[in-house]
Amino acid sequence: MKILVLIGNVPDTTTKIKFNSEKTALDASGVQWIINPWDELALTRAMELKENSAGAIEMVVVATVGRQETEATLRKALAIGADKAIRIDTEPKDGFYVASQLAPVAGGYDLIFAGIEASDYNGAAVGGMLAELLGIHSISSVSGLQLEGGQITINREIDGGSQTVKMTTPLMAIVQKGIAKEPRIPAMRGIMMARSKPLEVIPAIEVDVLTSFESFSLPPAKAACKKVPEDQAKTLIYMLRDEAKVL
């Protein structure tokens, strides 16, 4: 059995976002890049599944679409425990473009993990698009996944509760929080081993984008917070009713 985990390379979640002077792209100066948080949880769960599979899962592969600078993120994924990394050498554009680049390398896996969205452009698109391109089933908002034989038991969040469902392979699992408790931190041994693991670079295919960002803007600054003393907390509720008109 083989697992593929899709990896996004995104600015650290504490990054103060700024754009270039034309407001057409992120100003990446000083940005620290990380594995997209949901992808990191997915990889953590994939490693747990492999370790508990008594050899049934032979391989966990990670794949990303990005230029050479994303290799640091892929090396981190290898240090966490992935056996092999694939990088498709192009700038990720829209979700359709990324999913189309991944489709030729994503065949033949029993289970594919994708994060529910990326914390940069919040597209929430690639996992579902790739499943459709591959013609396999997908399940989204996955917050738990167990493997037994060829059967996959999944916990997913639905609007109004949660469900336990059964699915079969091949499957695209689009995961959110809960899929793993904490993201795994690479150990020194893992970091050493990652250096000698294969990182395959594949040229991009030609695909036209369907959408593009024309420009970006920062939200307007908020007015100063109106403070009320602790012992007059009740007046705040009246302000919400009479002034803000939200009660």
Add this chain to the structure above:
Amino acid sequence: MSVLVYTENWDGKFKKISFELASYAVALAEQMKVPAVALSLGKVDETELKKLGNYGIESIMSDTNENYIGLDNQAIAKAVAIAAEKAGANVILIAHSNLGKAIAPRLSIKLKAGLVTAIHGLPLSLQPFTVLKNVFTNKAVGKVLVHAEKKVLTLAANSFGSQENIVTTIINHFDAGLSNTDFATKIEQTNKVTGKVLLSDADIVVSGGRGMKGPENWAPLEELAELLGAGTACSRPVSDEGWRPHSEHVGQTGKMIAPNLYFAFGISGAIQHLGGVSSSKVIVAVNKDPEAPIFEAADYGIVGDVFKVIPQFIEAVKEIKS
């Protein structure tokens, strides 16, 4: 040409966002000068279907196949695609809900449509088709151009509001022609949240952070939430510690919410938390640390002890309600 809006239901009742989505569809259809058509999948009776007519929907396609209850991503995407072809839709509107996020990407591939998720507001322009969406987890807004002729759009909850507009509605029975083999998701168990306001539906959200000091202290917060008809939420450390379930975690890696009113009790307001709540219309913060970053995002604030403030809030809400 038309605008097709997929209206989600649960237990035979439309979800709140379906009415907001219907209102948006009607406004967009007017802007585009085409009709708006609603699609309903699953067992929804006529009385319920007709409620869409309160929000300006004049035409409904209803496929009452019971199998949709399994929320199978592939099957629903397929049914919406078939309906879109039938309705000659060039814009398909979906809620940015758990189900909407699951099906919209699949649908966009089927229809060769450009996908934009979590949009807010009507298009700035139809030619080229230009919409706004939040990016970098609400830290910025992006202007997106759709180059494809067809568009699949998911609408951010609570970003448009539902607008009453009573019209006569015609219900057309529709059969997407799906067979049992199209439904691959086998439901073992469903745990419905009962007696609580859903976070995604809540107009008011009451949220607690590490400043609540422990799960045993949540009772006053819950009492306030109940009085206000509010949903309850928490910050990441609280769900990581297991004080509250993960489903309550709001913030960058949890849920992103946009209620009318958000109360943050004992939440310092890390940038990741603010990303998930900054679309709230009004934010109230209570924190003992005057330097807490939550006060920069808040509209109203109290520097003080949450355990002294919450009982006063409860008292005031009771006064208002009586």
